[in-house]
Amino acid sequence: MGRFAGFLYQKRVDSTSPPPYLLKFRSSKTFIISTICIAVFTDIFIYGIIVPVIPFALSQRSGVAASDVQSWVSILLAVYGAALLALAPLIGWYADRSQSRRWPLLMGLVVLMGSTILLCLARSVALLILGRILQGLSAAVVWTVGQALLVDTVGSQEIGQTLGWVSLSMTIAYLLAPLLGGIVYDRAGYYAVFYMAFGVIFLDIVLRLFLIEKKIAAQWDDWFDGDVSTATSSQPERPSPSVAIEEEKTVLGGDITSERTKTPEEGSPEQPAPPPRFSKYPPIFTLLTSKRLVSALWCCVVQSTLMVAFDSVVPLFVQETFHWNSIGAGLVFLALLVPSFISPLIGAISDRYGPRWLVVGGFIFVVPFWVLLRLVTENTLKQKVLLCALLALIGVGLAFVMPPLMAEITYLVDAKEQANPGIFGANGAYAQAYSLFITAFAAGTLIGPIWAGYVRDKAGWGTMSWSLGLFSVAGMVPAFFYTGGLITERKGGRWSNSNGVVADQDLPAV
Template sequence: MFAWLVGSDSRPPVFLKFRSSTTFIILTVATAVFTDIFVYGIIVPVLPFALTERSNIKPDSIQTWISIFLAVYGAALLVASPFCGWLADQSSSRRAPLLIGLLALGACTVMLCIGNSIAVLAVGRVLQGFSAAVVWVVGLALMVDTVGPEGIGQVMGYIGLSMSLAILLAPLLGGVVFAAAGYYAVFAMAFGLIVLDIILRLFMIEKKVAVRWLPDQVVHVPNAGIKREDQVDPEDGRISTADLEMRAMSPAQDAEKTGQDDIKQSDSEVATTPRLRGKWTSRLPAVVTLLASRRLLSALWACLMQASLLTAFDAILPLFVRDTFGWNSTGAGLVFLPLVLASFFGPIVGWASDKIGPRWLATTGFVLSCPFLILLRLVEKDTLQQKVLLCALLALVGVGLTLVLIPMMAEITYAVDAKAQRHPPGFFGRNGAYAQAYSLFNMAWAGGCMVGPLLAGLVNQKAGWGPTTLILGVVSIVTAIPVSVWTGGSIWKKRRRDREDVNLGTSE
């Protein structure tokens, strides 16, 4: 009945080339990210109403319950991320987990829409956290499957762009629609977007599935069919991506080629490859093996710090502009616009990361953010010049943080591939360990979103605006140190090898 849609042995699905194209898959994942954040964001303006009018919560307890719901969402995201990563890497298809996440998103939206008790709203937030974990973990892994490491930076830029659009539009539209048309109209927007998301996720066909009907389809196979003489040092720089993408082959062909490559290795080549781990390491979860990579840990730390710096303003900026400039909630919301404007250049930053590597882009981002974070302390008076200064400094901080996030998201892919080179082909399984790596990214990001506002709010309450921005600047410059050392592999090993190459060339 649905053979025209899903295909059969004798008949490919309708519009197969378009549905399995890189453009359509990127569009689908970007829409999934946009939908997830948009549904989260449009609820923010109506949540106080839902608590007071529908759940009979006293007005003086609203702030407490909003904080609790934020914590519940963050906890669900943290707990669900590693599970989603493991499930996605074990699954034969990335689309199936994405559809499960969509069901969770639909269920949470229904519960938040009709819920009239704290318990129902809390369960809705838990499901929302689970849905976010699926979208980010599986969606980013699907991006790597689709484009391979050589183009992942620019693709992550598009994902960052969709995220920024949702962050900007969701609270704005949620507040406007709620004021103009009421409570249920806000959720009508959410359900309409979810329907669009359903259509895209159902119509999307992964490249590794499309190869069944399109034998010439190029598929990225994690850690398979790579000649060892073409590899670079696993702890130094990006891997030669020309060797990381190969045409799809049958399991028999894959096994035959792998065997031939192993036989062709000379003794000298074997001697230069890292010593294989014991059998017990192959039984460890991929997450444990990945966490042994200082390169990946550095990337995760950078993501955690970037999220902390960005979300710290959620706790301190609205209060600052209210007390200093007397701005209302509209002004407090619009002041975030300069901070996120730079993220619209995410695809360009990602393209640059693909060309020159993520190390110096991310390092520059943290170094650049430092002085502008500290200079925010100069904003003290309610004058036009001070308001312009605040917006300009926030825009420059946004540029720095954008230079960090997109390259670091790509660096996670590079780090996973580098780690895979130190093990036999297939060590991380058929699908590699991309989903589990991005589950760690999700946890780092969620941790930063929890730590940043909490610590910034506490420091601001005790010491004020100036000391808070000073601490944020110090955190930024300190984080630049491990990023410059470990991003792209150990910089010390790279310099040592460069010296050895120079000496070898001189002797010849």
């Protein structure tokens, strides 16, 4: 009974209560990271699996006229982003006050299951829209709570590489789901697509039920002779930075605090640290005063806009230009999928050398290939190869952007916390910070389908492609100036991600 209570509630009843089965494994970094990656994969997979199916299902099941299919495809993709946009900050605020990350994750799974059942059975546009809104709610939970749990688990020293795995899971789901959705729909029909979705959800249910947070596992330390590392690896401590942290001034209620720490190596006398200043406002407002964070959020809007834009136009474009069916519409996404496998490597590079040049380089790299998409206009083998090659090169550029941007959120929260210890309270602000990140990502998922769909519909494929290429420049500019700290205040030195991981890189000038 004690073990059952430990499994269900993850709470130690008394000193004689045995630990849950497989405690070491279920609270290990590997299992927790794998569980969150599967949760992200599941959420995005369910989002994307109906991308190649929507054009056919709208006309055959919901009675939408052929001339209106493109508009409704864009709307159904955009309402998901709208739900994320509205709900993510609320979920983040709740998660940072919750004593458990696991229960919100389980509640999000219930919502995801309900939305999938609704989409499976819906025969009207209204029910399809409702299903997509519920998917957005589930995604808000997975992204805000899941990424906060990852920071709780690995700390910020390894967060770039860890979020690289999350980014890989997300990208694989984004691009594999349309592929499998198209093939299964063509071979087995509409319901078979959702049977596949329910199978993925079942795996997600099992993993989330078995997950044990490290702080929960610590209740049974005495069962392991007081050696915490045998039951759960302790959180990496956040040492005082051995190098300077970005100068970033936060203005709240007229008070100004500096987020720069000077070191003896710089030749200036050491100054006693000022007493901590605690904001009376919720952490989310403190975070939003940071130009560096706002820059990262805008870059995320641009990146997600570019990535999701393909979902609403590529299936219809290849159907009309190359006369491909739903299988071909799904297979073409493989060109975007393959480059995503470098995401963990990109995250590790970000941890060591900083995120700035990875993000800037990724945004610059994709511009010419977006513009060159306008050359794909005819049904020839050469044009088909050109389309796939351009999509693959765009995939490479976008793979350089997402992991460093995700890690930048953690780097910034740590910098603020170290400059003013306790400013975010006992539970920190990771969930709220990542709620802002996923809100920005949601804004991109809202903009991308509408931009690509309506510009292509009104002005053509060529105008759509070069306009999105120019939009990438809008992400590169703020990334150049603010990612990793204000570039005009940096000089030769070494990068620090606030956890003692340093490498040759520019530092904030003091």
